[in-house]
Amino acid sequence: MDSLGIYFLLLIAVIAGWILGRLSAPKSSTTVQETKDIFADYFVGLNYLLNDEPDEAIDTFIKALEINSDTVETHLALGALLRRRGKVDKAIKVHQALLARPGLDKLFSDSTRLQLAIDYISAGLLDRAERLLKEILEEGSSVKWDALKHLITIYQTEKEWVKAIECSSQLLTSSNHKRDNEIRAAAAHNCCELTEQLLRDNQNAKAKEQIKKAFAFDRKNVRASLLLAQIEQRLGNFKAAIKELVRIRTNNPEFISQVLGPLAECYEQIQNMPEYEKLLTNTLPEEPDVSVVLALSDLVKHRAGDEAAIEFLNNYLTRKPSLTGLVELLKLQIPRADAAVSSNLNLLQQMIDKLVRKKPAYQCNHCGYESRSLYWLCPSCQKWDKIKPILEAGGA
Template sequence: MEFDFTWLLLGLPLAFGLGWLASRLDLRQLREENRRAPKAYFKGLNYLLNEQQDQAIDAFIEAVQNDPDTTELHFALGNLFRRRGEYNRAVRVHEHLLSRGDLSRADRERAQHALALDFLKAGLLDRAEDALRRLEGTPFEAQARMALLAIYERSRDWQQASDITQRMQGAGQGDFSTRQAHYLCEQALALSARGELPAAQTLLLQAASTAPQAARPRIELARLQQRMGQADAVLSTLQTLAQTTPAALGLAAPLLVEAALASGQAEQAGALLRQHYEDMPTLDLLEAVVTLEAATQGSATAARAWYMRHLDKEPSLVAASKWLAGETLSQEQFHPQIQRALEQATKPLTRYRCAACGFEARQHFWQCPGCQSWDSYPARRVEEL
């Protein structure tokens, strides 16, 4: 039986027509799906630009449902949840991304970083630490280390903080020698509080060697030496401080006066204080000079003359109030009221102020209690800024 090619000629156009129809149907379906997903996406973007976060979240959820394989929509949704403080929902979005087997390495690392930020913002520091450690060797490594450093400082884990800064410095992320000196000082203070004075002294000497220009290690070392009854060592340490970091001598001026009087070296200490006062007149150095001269000369009137010398250099309400406290006015009945008013007015002027956030305090801090910045407090009172 011979094959009739007529049927073949008739079947080819029919097959071509069916194939073309099927492709058109698939394209139409794909076009409709793509149209729905971008429409929801752009709707969410519009809500986001108008700061309507609730509506933006609903639109992005719709977009994710229409196209569940799009990772960018998941990231956008997770970031929105985090910004709104809905950390549990943000965690679920990013954990869902990490559970996908088809996720690229770059997106997986990005999702891991986003998950760490979720935990960090939620205050789950242990889970944040674990998530951040998984970012070692990724493009997010530097950011993860900075976040880990913040965690360790917040939890006062100074040893871990020191380890992180050493790795960061080794990787060329900056010079953290001063920060490492602070960590050693913090550990030394903890040892000193437990009565382990020799061990604390060793750490403070190490801190001074780590950051020779830092003021804190030598000031803390001088305080420890004073506690150990080593007045001569205190003077030696503070003389070194005056050479390496002269601007910080005022912070240790009361300690210098006390050690000088205890060791009988008031003349040498007085010369050092007067020299630095002439170079950099500050209220702390002024008060130290007055105290030392009053103790050695036995004449409070002559010592108070330094307040007038300071007023010749700087217009200071604090110095004027201290001078007035030792003087007798012609109308004595008004003296107490005037003095109380001046003392009240000068109290805010004698505080220290953080240069980073403006937090004011009566005492000088090495780390600001407000913004947690290190070395943000100048060694000067508010009136002198």
């Protein structure tokens, strides 16, 4: 039944287009004949529709909608509608038919070419889309900013990060997009992609330069800070790495769980674990993430033994109950319990552990996509920086 909607919308579009065309057309002897033709087309289209032949119905309706200066916008809307409903080949036909019309106004011609490029992207014909968008860009047309946005999509899909960054830089020169955080975030992540490539080839200095570029787009980008800390760590600049990791804790506290591992490694390298423990203890009252509690309990265990860690966890869990915290507490308590209780506690710990591991750890705050791993680009809505760690709330 859902697809019926599109045919009725097509019908309305055809009728609206025809009325618009008639209103502006001079009365002539041919008008009556054209009216007859158009209604004949409607009935043929309806017949196809009723016989459940939707493709033929769409073709007939499109044919019935005469292209003239008054119906161009209707055709554009129709093309976009067909594409959204997955009829990309039909959308391409509509837009190509529009472009073939001689004397098409420049503004409409640009809009139509842009729509055709989007059709090509939807159909996976990225080379064709790129050629068309570049043409629009070179002509300096009024839709060039939209063309840049779609070129970024293409280059990101093809992992051509340098080209994607160039397009973002160009787009950010426009007064309308200068403060567009989504474009800035995308450009920063594109720089991070290049940084990761350079790090794989051990080109630390060049990787550091790339991170500077990422920060020029978005200074609060968590991934860029994590990569910078990683580079500093590789270069043996542990204090600089700690500074960058602490910056993440301040600017993006929800990402604290990503910071704890490298932070512990850096403090170990400079042999200053008490300072690390102090940092975590100071973080604890304002930090809702249970990973800080677990890291701290581990530090207490190594410094003062199991008993002290059990006491610390007990105190914390009484105030803020947490399943992950309980698993950790059971791990510490099981070896101390007698054999019968220990076996039951062991079973309980395994069950809770299984339950916790099944839960998603990250969620996209744009489309709701959930996962166990952290993705910087949401695989579902294709937006950067929207996936955040799910903080374990009290009682979870």
